[in-house]
Structure formats: C-alpha cells, structure tokens
Amino acid sequence: MTEQTDTEAVAPRRKRRIGLYVLLSLAMLCAVLAVLLIGLRGEVRLPGWVQARIETRLSDGNPLGAVRLGEVVLDFSEDALRPVFRVSDLTVLDASAEQDDVRLALPQMTVRIDRDALLDGAVRPESVTLDGAAMHMSRAEDGSIDIALGGEGPRDLQEVLRTVEAIFDGPYLGRLRRVEATGMSITVDDALTDRVWSVTDGRLTLENEPGTLSASLALSLEQVGGAVTTALLSLDHVKGAPEIRVAIRLTDAPARDIAAQSAALSWLSVLDAPISGSLTTVIAGTGQFTELNGALEIGAGRLEPGGGAAPRRFNRAKAYFRFDDAASKLTFDQISLESPSATVTAEGHAYLKGRKGRTVEALVGQFSFADAVLNPPDLLSEPAVFEEGALDMRMMLDPLRVDIGQMVLMNGDVRFQASGHLAARPEGWEIALDAGVPRLELARLMALWPLTLKPKTREWMTENMRQGWFLDVRAAFRKPAVGPERLGLNFGFDELTTTFVRAMPPIEGGRGYGVMTEERLDLKLYEGHVTPPAGGPLSLAGSTMAIPDITIKGGPGDIDLRVAGSLRAALEILDHDPFKFLTKGGISTQIATGRAEARIALHLPLRDGVTLDDVTWSGTGRVTDARSDTLIRGKLLAAPVLDVRADAGGVTLSGSGRLGAVPVQGGWEQKFGPEHRGRSRVEGRIDLSQTFLDEFGIALPDGALAGTGTADVVIDLVRGERPEFRLLSDLNQLTLRLAALNWSKPPAERGRLEVTGALGQPVRIDAVSIEAPGLTASGSVTLTESGALDVAAFDRVRAGGWFDAPVELRGRGPGEPVRVAVTGGSVDMRRATFGGTGGGAGAGGGPVALRLDRVIVSDGMVLTGVEGGLNTSGRLNGRFSARMNGKSPVTVTLAPTERGTGVRLVSQEAGELLAAAGIFSGARGGDLVLQLAPTGQPKSYQGRVDISEIRVRDAPTLAALLSAVSVIGLLEQLSGSGIVFTSAEANLSLTPRGVTVRRGNAVGPSMGISMEGIYDFARARLDMQGVVTPIYMLNGMLEQTRLFGDLFGRTKGEGVFGFTYKLRGPASNPTVSVNPLSALAPGVFRQLFRRSPPTIPTE
Structure with missing residues (x-):
C-alpha cells in the first residue's frame, strides 16, 4: 500500500497501471472472438495464428512491454451461453530492460463471460480468476510504484477513482463483478526502505457492486532470515465518493517496514520487532490519510536507538491509537509495554513535528499511566509499582532522543517526579535525569534504589538506617556517552532512626537533610536524639556526618556530633561500645551530674569490628550546673559552667566553681590508656582563707591566718585510694601569724607555701614548706580524726634571720592554744623580734618547750644547750637554762x-x-x-x-x-x-x-x-x-x-x-x-x- 501526501512528487504522467491494461486487452480479445463463441460446446483450443494475432494486438502500444500467451482455450462444457476463457502462461516483458525480463507472469487466467451480454451479441467478462501470478515491481524513494495502465496517468487519487469507476462502469467491464487472484507472488525493489520485498502466496479479491467497489488482498512476505509476514488488505470505495476506506491486518510484520508506510507510524522506526494487528484508514482524494486507526501487538524485540547506543530488549507491547492527519495528532487509547525491566500501561496523545513525507523529526506528547511496574533484573530488591502517572515528552527519532519535560508517578499518596533526557550518541547512551519526590518512606526509598547504583552507599544506608521518612528528595543522574556516570542526591529526612556507629544506640527522631554526590555523602541533623542506657535522651541537633568516599566498602567516615542533654547521658555515650573511654580510664559514668553540650569529631571506618585503635576523635563542650560528690570523696564540687575537652588521649573539665564552700578555678583531667586506668588529676586554683581551713577541717591557732589568697592545687585521684594533693601559694593577700615566734606577714607581702598530702577525713598533710619574709619552715602535719591539729612537726623553721630550729606544734584541744616544742637549732638574739614591743608577743599563744642548740646573744656570746619553757599565752614569760659558749x-x-x-x-x-x-x-x-x-x-x-x-x-x-x-x-x-x-x-x-x-x-x-x-x-x-x-x-x-x-x-x-x-x-x-x-x-x-x-x- 502506498500513501501519497502533498509533499510527494507527482508521479510521471507516462506511468501505467498493469492490472487495468490487462483487463482492457482481455475485453478486446473477447470481442474478437465473440462470433466464435456462439453455438459451440466443449473445449476449443485457438489456432496459433489466432493466438498470434491476439499477442500482437495486446502488445501494440503497450508501454510495459510485449505480451506473450502460452495457450488459449475456450470452454463451453458448463454452459454454451456462458463460455470460459482459460489462458495459460501469460507474460509481460519489461520494455525498459535491455533483455527480455519478465515483468508480469500469469500461469493461469480464467475469464467467465456474462450470458446476458452474450445473448445481446456482446462478449463481456463476468468474473476473472488468476492463479499463480508473478509480478516484479519497484517503489521509488518518494513512495511511487512504477506500474501504470498506459497513456497519460491520473493526477491524484480522486482522478484514479473516477478512472477506475469509469472502467468498471464502461461497456467492456461493466458486467465484471469479481476478480480473484490466488497464488500470487510479487517482487518489489523498494528504494524507500532500501529493501527487496518478496510476496508469496498472495490472494486478491476484487468485487464490483452497483454502488461500491471493494477489494481484499491476502499475502505472505518473506523476511530476511526466513521469517514470514502475512497481511490482509481490504479496500472499500463508495462510487462517486472522493475517498477510499482501507483496512489492513498484519501478522509478524517488521516494525520498521510498518513505520515506513506513513508519518503517523514513524515512531515504530526505532523498534526491531514483529508487529501483528490491524490498521484502518481513509485515504482522501488528495491521497492524504484523513484518519488512521490502529491496534498493534508488538512481539519480543529490541529498541534500536541508532548511533552507538546499545539496544534495549522488551518482551511485548501493544498500541491502540488514532491519527488525525489535519492536526498531525496521534491519540493513544492504550499503549502498553512489557520488558525484562518494566511493565507499563498508558494512554495519551502525541503531535508529529517536522513532517517530511512519510517521516517526522519528533513526536511531542502527553501520556497518563494507568499502571507501571519497574522490576529490572538484579537491579531492584522488589518490584516498584505505580498505580498512576503522567508524562510530558518529546521523542526525536533519528537518532533517538527522548526529552522528558515532566514525568509523574504515583504510588499511593507518594508522588514521584522526573525530567531529563535519554539520547543515543555515536559513543553510546547519554542519560541525564533529574528526579524528585516530596515525601517517601525509608523502606520505599531503599526498594527503589537500584542494587547496582552506588551499591556500597546503598548497603551502608540499608544496614544503618532503620526507619523514617525522606522529604523533598532531589536526585540528579548523569551518564555521558563517554566517561563515568555521576549521581547527585539531595534530601531531607524526618522521624529517621539510624545508627552512626555500629553497636552504639541509634539516632531516633532524626530530622535534617543529606547530600550525596558521586563519591561523597553528607548528612546533617536539625533534630534527633540517642537514648543511652542511662541518663535520658541526648539531643544530637546540629550533628553532621560525612563519608568522603562512598565507593570504598567500610571506608572512613567523619562524624561531627553536637550533643546536648544530661552529663550522665553524654558520659554513657562515651563509655558505650565500641569506645568504652571511661571504663578504660576507670571512671564511673556517675562521676558527676549536670547538663552537657558538646561537639565531638569522630573519624573512623564504617564497618563491623571497629576498635578504639581505629577511631580518631576529639571533643569540646560545656557542662552547666555541674555537681560531683564522688570526684573528690566527701567533698561536693559544684560549678555553674565547666568547659570540656576530650580526645583519644583523655578528657578534661575546666572552669570555676566551689569545692565545698571554697571557690576554685581549674580542671579535672583523665588520661586514657591502661597505664592511666583508675587515675585522674584535678589541677586548679583555690581560695586560701579561713573558709578553706574550715572546709577541710584544718584547725590552726586563732589569728594564724586572715584574709583571702589563692593557691595552685594538684589533686591526684586514684580509684580506691585517698586523693593526694599538692598545694602551692604565693601567700599574696594573706595575713599570717606565728605567735610563738612573734612572726607575722602582712597581706601585701608574697611568699611561698607548699603543702602535700591526701584528702579525706581527716586530711593528711605529708609535707608543708613555707617561705615568706622573715620565715622559712618545712615539715609535716598530722590532724586528729576530727580534723583538729594533732602534731605539726617542722624539721627546720627559720624566722626573721634570728630563729633557725626544728619546731613541733601540738594541738591541745578545742579552744586551747597549741603547745610549741623547739627541739634544736638556734636563735640569734641580735636579730630577734622575740619580745617585741608593747605587752609582749604571746597574745593568743601557748606553752613553748625549748631545747635549742644555740642562742646567739651577740658576736662571741652564744648560749648553748638551751633548755626550758616559755608561755606565750598572754604575755611572753618563761625560764630556760643554757651555757655561755658551751662553757x-x-x-x-x-x-x-x-x-x-x-x-x-x-x-x-x-x-x-x-x-x-x-x-x-x-x-x-x-x-x-x-x-x-x-x-x-x-x-x-x-x-x-x-x-x-x-x-x-x-x-x-x-x-x-x-x-x-x-x-x-x-x-x-x-x-x-x-x-x-x-x-x-x-x-x-x-x-x-x-x-x-x-x-x-x-x-x-x-x-x-x-x-x-x-x-x-x-x-x-x-x-x-x-x-x-x-x-x-x-x-x-x-x-x-x-x-x-x-x-x-x-x-x-x-x-x-x-x-x-x-x-x-x-x-x-x-x-x-x-x-x-x-x-x-x-x-x-x-x-x-x-x-x-x-x-x-x-x-
């Protein structure tokens, strides 16, 4: 079947159509032999000269070539008034060929004569039967067929119809009611498709009714490779009407052959598959299709995009469509596709753009999906089912390029959107897709995530993300024809439950966003919390996670945790598997209370079996309203704000607060590692005042200390042992007084005080040394169980340059001044303040036992072996014995x-x-x-x-x-x-x-x-x-x-x-x-x- 459009070239006027010419020639043959037919019975074979005359008459003026007849027989056996002509081996030679090529071969033709016409003295055919006809044809690139009837041909289809009607209504063929051809074979050289067609076992039926003409053609077409296409062509024409109705039924016709017949079918040109179905159309007098309806079933085949792009296989497809030629609009009532990767059912319409004859440049259409199932083999964990959808697209055919303006797929209340293009390039497929979904459940996202697309990232998300919703998901996929593919993904998430480190409690209630590129994944939490075994939920708002290279299985991850919650909860996280930082340091998670805000940076491999050695981490933070009565046993350490720093080496807390009632400023440090297990240290600055003495139960004589100074203190904490401390002060702003030595230090003068010992009840003072203007002393102090002074033994006390001796102070109970014992050493009376002015220096003092080695009275006058006693209570008094210069x-x-x-x-x-x-x-x-x-x-x-x-x-x-x-x-x-x-x-x-x-x-x-x-x-x-x-x-x-x-x-x-x-x-x-x-x-x-x-x- 040939379609003519207004863009086609007008066929040459000298073209003739073979069928009509043969029929007219047969009519003339019948007229010549009419006289011979009357009154005869049986079969009569025409003599050779008659047959020659007939061949000459048929050949003369025939532009197609010479006609040759094998044998002509008249059969009167059935009815003498209805004879039958049987012509065998009729051939038409190609006049344009240099050799006698056969253009048309009719092995057997039977013509039945109309009886009524014969009785009127005319020979008119009533029916014609052809058997085994063989024909050679050609089709030019413009679609025209080179078979003509002789003479100047008609200009358009309407003229053709008028001519055909005139022939069948004319004097020679007016009585012809039926033409039937069986066993036809036709060879067509088709320049339009650059193929040679071979039609076999064709059957043609032509019926001429008073008001209509109809024809049907059934044929088989042998394809390359041996495949056979069958077709049934039906034409119906109402005489006098300007159009023809055509119906075609096809079986296993090549898609591209079908596509070449009409611009409306050009979209089939990208398929390599057999097509079965039916096409109906109306051809207007201009040769244009005014309408085209089709119902096609497409068998298993391939999408052939052209260029260097690899074909894509499919199992079957169906298309039910209508074509409006005036609007260049294809309406698809149903189109379905079933492939190894997808099953789709849709409807919609498309407009043909850039029509040139039987070809188009592109189709622009809109489709709605009634059902779509995506299930690429080994690509999805489960089929992706979409109940409905819509597509706005443009499809360019040569080479194939599909531009997706918008595609929407619905799964329940989940709406998927996509845009982009797929193009066949000489180097291969080029794909650029942008997709998005407003809200999607995690399980659904993972089901839709292709197994082969970033498999390591998919695996990580599958193993670590348990449940939640993804919001405003935006994906961008780029696959150039040459070069690596690229993927970008932006998404928000809500109500997410995920783990950031294996074995750690999961993040719950996560809300935030993520960005994934070809190699990197970044996540950020706006909201979310973890719930450790104790301490309540711990907020992780503001936390981030980055996987720099998602192509590496178990590769490194960078986690920036922002935690806020109870200090207990934060410590529980630090002490959770796989870290166990506190356990390794021998610290309890209940060491303190308060509210913590921290930032912890983790760098670790994202795989199973992570150990502490695999983790690099550091953290900073702040603890508010911090309180601990276990860090220093028996003492409440409280601070409004503590700064926290931690890393793999240890953890420190620093700030200002109170130790009991004493203001302190400093920090606590716990180093990690087996050698530091159960050991930590407090370093800081503490106020020295009477409050300090009262807090630690140190009872000094009244007036011994006044004012408020500061001291640097170091406290070593060992689990199961008393905290050992070292205190160092410059004594600034402290007033000190030793009544027994009549020594005092004003607050503006500085000195040095160092005390070592252990905290507890009572405090143990192992060593005391003091250096101040006019006084140097070192020794140890023992307190009673109640914290009062028991013995303060100073190995050496030097006061004012005049006193240099060991001194022992013994407490005598509440309200009683200490007893002083001077056991050795020397006193230089030349420099002594001993005795002072006024009422003496003993106010508030107590008894002093003397056993001095020397008392220097003046140069050359030294008292030795001084023994006796003094009383500094009230005014100094006493008595001692000695020897002058030892004599x-x-x-x-x-x-x-x-x-x-x-x-x-x-x-x-x-x-x-x-x-x-x-x-x-x-x-x-x-x-x-x-x-x-x-x-x-x-x-x-x-x-x-x-x-x-x-x-x-x-x-x-x-x-x-x-x-x-x-x-x-x-x-x-x-x-x-x-x-x-x-x-x-x-x-x-x-x-x-x-x-x-x-x-x-x-x-x-x-x-x-x-x-x-x-x-x-x-x-x-x-x-x-x-x-x-x-x-x-x-x-x-x-x-x-x-x-x-x-x-x-x-x-x-x-x-x-x-x-x-x-x-x-x-x-x-x-x-x-x-x-x-x-x-x-x-x-x-x-x-x-x-x-x-x-x-x-x-x-």
Whole structure:
C-alpha cells in the first residue's frame, strides 16, 4: 500500500497501471472472438495464428512491454451461453530492460463471460480468476510504484477513482463483478526502505457492486532470515465518493517496514520487532490519510536507538491509537509495554513535528499511566509499582532522543517526579535525569534504589538506617556517552532512626537533610536524639556526618556530633561500645551530674569490628550546673559552667566553681590508656582563707591566718585510694601569724607555701614548706580524726634571720592554744623580734618547750644547750637554762613588762661566764645577775648587771692598765693569785648598734675601777673611760661616806687618788692610755681630766 501526501512528487504522467491494461486487452480479445463463441460446446483450443494475432494486438502500444500467451482455450462444457476463457502462461516483458525480463507472469487466467451480454451479441467478462501470478515491481524513494495502465496517468487519487469507476462502469467491464487472484507472488525493489520485498502466496479479491467497489488482498512476505509476514488488505470505495476506506491486518510484520508506510507510524522506526494487528484508514482524494486507526501487538524485540547506543530488549507491547492527519495528532487509547525491566500501561496523545513525507523529526506528547511496574533484573530488591502517572515528552527519532519535560508517578499518596533526557550518541547512551519526590518512606526509598547504583552507599544506608521518612528528595543522574556516570542526591529526612556507629544506640527522631554526590555523602541533623542506657535522651541537633568516599566498602567516615542533654547521658555515650573511654580510664559514668553540650569529631571506618585503635576523635563542650560528690570523696564540687575537652588521649573539665564552700578555678583531667586506668588529676586554683581551713577541717591557732589568697592545687585521684594533693601559694593577700615566734606577714607581702598530702577525713598533710619574709619552715602535719591539729612537726623553721630550729606544734584541744616544742637549732638574739614591743608577743599563744642548740646573744656570746619553757599565752614569760659558749651555765628568765619582755640572766660562775662570753677572759668565780628591760624601741633594752666576789687574773687589758699607772704590787697580784673584786655593777643600754655602759664599777680591797663608754657591735670597737683607784680599801674610804663621797670619788670604785684611763680600739686588742697627772687631782677635780662619756654613733 502506498500513501501519497502533498509533499510527494507527482508521479510521471507516462506511468501505467498493469492490472487495468490487462483487463482492457482481455475485453478486446473477447470481442474478437465473440462470433466464435456462439453455438459451440466443449473445449476449443485457438489456432496459433489466432493466438498470434491476439499477442500482437495486446502488445501494440503497450508501454510495459510485449505480451506473450502460452495457450488459449475456450470452454463451453458448463454452459454454451456462458463460455470460459482459460489462458495459460501469460507474460509481460519489461520494455525498459535491455533483455527480455519478465515483468508480469500469469500461469493461469480464467475469464467467465456474462450470458446476458452474450445473448445481446456482446462478449463481456463476468468474473476473472488468476492463479499463480508473478509480478516484479519497484517503489521509488518518494513512495511511487512504477506500474501504470498506459497513456497519460491520473493526477491524484480522486482522478484514479473516477478512472477506475469509469472502467468498471464502461461497456467492456461493466458486467465484471469479481476478480480473484490466488497464488500470487510479487517482487518489489523498494528504494524507500532500501529493501527487496518478496510476496508469496498472495490472494486478491476484487468485487464490483452497483454502488461500491471493494477489494481484499491476502499475502505472505518473506523476511530476511526466513521469517514470514502475512497481511490482509481490504479496500472499500463508495462510487462517486472522493475517498477510499482501507483496512489492513498484519501478522509478524517488521516494525520498521510498518513505520515506513506513513508519518503517523514513524515512531515504530526505532523498534526491531514483529508487529501483528490491524490498521484502518481513509485515504482522501488528495491521497492524504484523513484518519488512521490502529491496534498493534508488538512481539519480543529490541529498541534500536541508532548511533552507538546499545539496544534495549522488551518482551511485548501493544498500541491502540488514532491519527488525525489535519492536526498531525496521534491519540493513544492504550499503549502498553512489557520488558525484562518494566511493565507499563498508558494512554495519551502525541503531535508529529517536522513532517517530511512519510517521516517526522519528533513526536511531542502527553501520556497518563494507568499502571507501571519497574522490576529490572538484579537491579531492584522488589518490584516498584505505580498505580498512576503522567508524562510530558518529546521523542526525536533519528537518532533517538527522548526529552522528558515532566514525568509523574504515583504510588499511593507518594508522588514521584522526573525530567531529563535519554539520547543515543555515536559513543553510546547519554542519560541525564533529574528526579524528585516530596515525601517517601525509608523502606520505599531503599526498594527503589537500584542494587547496582552506588551499591556500597546503598548497603551502608540499608544496614544503618532503620526507619523514617525522606522529604523533598532531589536526585540528579548523569551518564555521558563517554566517561563515568555521576549521581547527585539531595534530601531531607524526618522521624529517621539510624545508627552512626555500629553497636552504639541509634539516632531516633532524626530530622535534617543529606547530600550525596558521586563519591561523597553528607548528612546533617536539625533534630534527633540517642537514648543511652542511662541518663535520658541526648539531643544530637546540629550533628553532621560525612563519608568522603562512598565507593570504598567500610571506608572512613567523619562524624561531627553536637550533643546536648544530661552529663550522665553524654558520659554513657562515651563509655558505650565500641569506645568504652571511661571504663578504660576507670571512671564511673556517675562521676558527676549536670547538663552537657558538646561537639565531638569522630573519624573512623564504617564497618563491623571497629576498635578504639581505629577511631580518631576529639571533643569540646560545656557542662552547666555541674555537681560531683564522688570526684573528690566527701567533698561536693559544684560549678555553674565547666568547659570540656576530650580526645583519644583523655578528657578534661575546666572552669570555676566551689569545692565545698571554697571557690576554685581549674580542671579535672583523665588520661586514657591502661597505664592511666583508675587515675585522674584535678589541677586548679583555690581560695586560701579561713573558709578553706574550715572546709577541710584544718584547725590552726586563732589569728594564724586572715584574709583571702589563692593557691595552685594538684589533686591526684586514684580509684580506691585517698586523693593526694599538692598545694602551692604565693601567700599574696594573706595575713599570717606565728605567735610563738612573734612572726607575722602582712597581706601585701608574697611568699611561698607548699603543702602535700591526701584528702579525706581527716586530711593528711605529708609535707608543708613555707617561705615568706622573715620565715622559712618545712615539715609535716598530722590532724586528729576530727580534723583538729594533732602534731605539726617542722624539721627546720627559720624566722626573721634570728630563729633557725626544728619546731613541733601540738594541738591541745578545742579552744586551747597549741603547745610549741623547739627541739634544736638556734636563735640569734641580735636579730630577734622575740619580745617585741608593747605587752609582749604571746597574745593568743601557748606553752613553748625549748631545747635549742644555740642562742646567739651577740658576736662571741652564744648560749648553748638551751633548755626550758616559755608561755606565750598572754604575755611572753618563761625560764630556760643554757651555757655561755658551751662553757659557763646560766639561767635566763623572761617576764613581761609594760614595754615588752624583760630578761633576767643569772650565773653562779660569773668569771667563767664573762670569759666564755669573750667579755673578760681573766675573771673567775662570782655570781652574776643581768637584768634587761625593753625600752619600747626595737631590740633596745635598759638594764643593769651585778657581779659579786669575782677574782681577776691574767687579764691583759687590765694588766696593761695597771702597768700604765705603775702599780707594781697589783700587777704581781694580777699575775699571781689574782685581784678580788667584791662587787661589780653597771647600768647598761643595749641597742642593735651596741652597748652603752654607765656608772660601771668594780671594787675590791686591792683596787677599784670605774668605767663608762660604749662597745660598737658593728665595728667591734671599744671606747671606754674611767678611773683606776689603787688600794681601794683605804683610798676609797672617803668616797664611801655620804659626807665626802662626791668630793673625793665621783662614783663607786673611785678614791681620793686615782688615775683616769681610756680604752679605745678593737675589742680584741684595745689601746690603753692613762693620765698620770689625774692622780694629783683628788675626787671631783679629776673631772677636769675626763671627757664626756662617748655614745654609739647612729650611723
């Protein structure tokens, strides 16, 4: 069948159509032989000359070629008035061929003559039967067939119809009612499809009714490869009407052959499959299809896209459609496809775009799906079923390209949308698809996720995501004809339950979004929580997860957790499998309470069997309202805010808070690892004040500490053991006082305090060391069970440069001052603040037991073996014994005075005491009493010394003095048995600079001596003067009387006659000078030879 359109070239006028020409020729043959037919019976074979005349008549003017007849027989056996012509081996030779090629071959033709016409004297055929006809035809690229009837052909189908009607209604064929051909074979060279068609076993029936013409053609067409196509063509024409109705039934016709017949069927050109079904159409007088209806069943075959793209197989398809030529519109009442990958049923319409003859450039259509099932083999875990859908698309045919403007598929209330294109390129398929769905359940998403598309990502999501909804899913898939495919996926999610680390509690109530690219997956939570075994839910809002390379199975993942909830819950997560951070550190998850907000970064492989060694992590956070009564046993540690830092090495908490009632600032650190198991450390700064002492149950003497300072403290926590601490302070802003040593530190001065020990009840203090202006001490402290002071033993206490000795402090119970024991060491009275001013330094103090090694009174004067006791309660008082420079024993009594602590020193070996003290080496025996009273000035005393019955011998200085005054007998006595002084006395003034002697004298039977002056400590020099009175027993008698004492002797020790002297220079070897003339001036007149008493220089 041939379709002509207004774009086709008009067929050449000289074309002729074979069938009509043969029929007209047969009519002329019948007329020639009409006379011979009347009155004959039986079969009559025409003679050769008659047959030749017939061939010549049929060939003359026949443009198709010469006609040859094999045999012509007239059969009158049935009815003499209805004879039958039988012509065998009729051939038509091709006139255009160089050789005698057969164009038409009719092995057998039977023509039955109409009886009524014969009775009227005319021979008219009533029916024609052809058997075994063979024909060779060709079709040009414009679709025209080169069979013509001779003469100038009709211009269009309407003219053809008029011509055919005229022939069948004309005088020769007007009686012809039926033409039937069986066993037909036709060979067609088809330039339109570039194929050679071979039609076999054709059957043609033509019926001529008074008002209609109808024809049917049944044929078989042998395809390449041996396949056979059968077709039944029916044509119906109402005489006088301008159109023809055509119906075709096909069986196993090649899709592309069908597509080549009409632009309306061109969409079949991309199929390589057999087609069965029916087509009905109306051909207008112009040759145009005014309508086309089809019902096609397409067998198993392939989609042949062209280019280098691989074909796609399908099992079967169906199409029920209508074509409106005027609108170039195809309406599909139903179109269905069944392939190994999908089953689809749809309806819709498409417009032909770019029509050129029987071809089109594209189809633009809209379709709705009644049913769609996607189930590619080994691609989906279960079939994807869609109850309805819609598609807006454009399909370009050569090469194939399908542009999807919009595709919508519905599964229940789930709406899937897609757009993009599929194109056949020379290198292969090019695919670009963008898809989206507003809301999709997780299980449904995984069912729709192709098994071969990012299988590792799909596997991870299947194993880790348990349930939830995906929102506003947007997917982009790109597969270039050359190069790797790319996939992008954006989605939100809600009510998601997923795991971020195997064995960890799942994330529940997850809401957020995700982005997946060709290699990377990123997830972010807006909402979500995990519920650990204890502590309640833990919010993970703001957390993110990234898989940098989703192509690696078990590859690394980066998780940024933002957690908020109870501290217990956060610690439970850190201590959960596979981490067990706290368990490995020996820490309980109940170590503290509070609310935690943290950010934890994890880098780990996303596979089973992850161990702690596989995980790299770090975290920072904040704990509010933190409280712990287990971190430091027995003490409540509370902080409004704590900063948290953690990594694989350990965890630290830092901030400001209170330890009990004491303000603290610092942090707690727990290192991870077997060697740190059960061990942690607290480091920080704590307030030192009375509150600190009260909190830790440290009872110091009243007034020992005042103000508030700070200390750096380190506390080592070992599970099952008492926390050990080390405290270090600069003592700034603290007032310290040791009453027993009369030492104190003002708040502005700094020092150093270090304390080590263990917390508990009571606190254990292993070591204490203090360095402050005027005080250095180190030792240990033991507290009673109630926390009160038991013993504070200091190995060495150095105070003010004057005290250096071990000191032991013993508590005596509540409200009682401590007992002090000084066990060794030394006291330097030259620098001592001991005794102070005012009422003494013992206020608030207690008893002091002394056992000093040395007490340095002055240069060269050292008390050793000092033993005794003091009482610092109230005003300082006490008594101790000692030896002067390790030799002469003395007894010292301390007593309070109005201006401080007074001193009374008593010795029964006065001479030895003076010698041991380096004051006077030649004295022996006698009793000495020294009394000193503070003046109110620092280290300044006024006092008096009294000595009785002392003997002096071998005294170089005195010898030099006696030699100077030429007292020979006294010198001999001095170097012999010695000079006895029955008494010696002096008033003393003691300052840090030196000693001033006033009204000093020593008297005895042999002589008397007076002395006044100074001894400069700093320079170790003497500057003394006085009077030496020989034979004092007689010479001083007048001085001893009240009447003449002041006249003959200004002071005790001076007589009527005496010599004034001076001692000046180094104390070890002073220079002695005597004024001999002074002996001539008795008593009061000697003052003329004396200067004013010297004084100690102030500088």
